Amino acid sequence: MLLLAVDTATPAVTVALHDGTATVAESSQVDARRHGELLLPAVDRVLAEAGLALDAVTGIVVGIGPGPYTGLRVGLMTADTFGLALDVPVHGVCTLDGLAYAAEGIEGPFVVATDARRKEVYWARYADPRTRVTEAAVDRPADIAEAVAGLPAVGAGALLYPETFTDPRGPQHVSAAALAALAAEKLAAGEELPEPRPLYLRRPDAQVPKNYKVVTPK
Template sequence: MLVLVVDSSTPAVTAAVVEVSADGVAVRASRCTVDARAHGELLAPQVDAVLADVDARPADLAAIVAGLGPGPFTGLRVGLVTAATMGQVLGIPTYGVCSLDGIGHPAAAGEPVLAASDARRREVYWAVYDGAGERVAGPDVAAPAVVAERARDLAVTVAVGDGAHRYADVLGLPVREEPRYPDPLALARLAAERIRAGAPGDPLTPLYLRRPDAVAATGHKPVLP
């Protein structure tokens, strides 16, 4: 089965076509461009490109997997709206996976690992995974110093993700070079059981974790003195 994977929860805009079979999951084509200001401009062309790379049409897809975040509002919405719209138009299921799982799960190799992505405002989105790649804490958002304390409590020995790179001095952990952003193969593997079983699709609820910067006005200022 051909499955489209999209993620726009970080500055990396990712689209991939993977093949899910009884024997495993394999990437057939993948595109990733790091640009925090161009999610809307980049994702649709990348979806077209990966489909063209495997000589496939949207109608050939059996399912869509989307990273649910956590991530900034505007960028994250691009991926989820794209996935939900394509799923509805094509009549195929959509499956959501926590985007941090796409960083922390493949990085776990017998030791606890912290996955952290940049949340701006001097904070990180974070989660902790045990040696088998199972999430044991998070996802959440906090200042790097707070995350460092939680990581010590959970005996974390290594960190991954662009947030870990940015705040390595505060986290006080060795940082692996990769994965820096959600891995489409990992996202697909985490949804593979549902895909093979033909499970009902997910509503793709975004993991924002905090309120938006823009809020509606609560009142009106008088015009006259």
């Protein structure tokens, strides 16, 4: 097994290779505006570090969000393209699950929260690093304060709103290494992974104006 994992659902552009047992190579850069520029060079860099060619990959893992439309689609389209070109399966993993899986030293219930912009967070509750107990959602922090009160919180969203998330923990952004390790664990156990389809949870920022006038040729 050799999994190539990518995620662009958060400001981190993250790539990793995983052989089913351990991470072979990884790269992460935080830049919310350059997902499209940074992703493919990161893939090349990780393959070069591992001394492997792209055709050695036996499966693709991609973070499916939730995340902003523009960034999220970069990773998903790249994963789909690699899957088609290499004729290998493409597995989706919830980005929040990857963050939860990477959380260290948290034994009891906790929350994962990432920045959803518009003064909102993408979030979910977890019983432990491998078990999500709520669906991923997008909300204003003040609206979920009661639901997350007193719980440790992982992710950059928790740091942005300390009045709601009173016990922030690391990591801030998802790593492709964690996504790949979680996917490898689930695949080895015979579990099904989600389809590589985006969890947008809301409409994109760019929309056609309501009073848009359609001009047709005469």
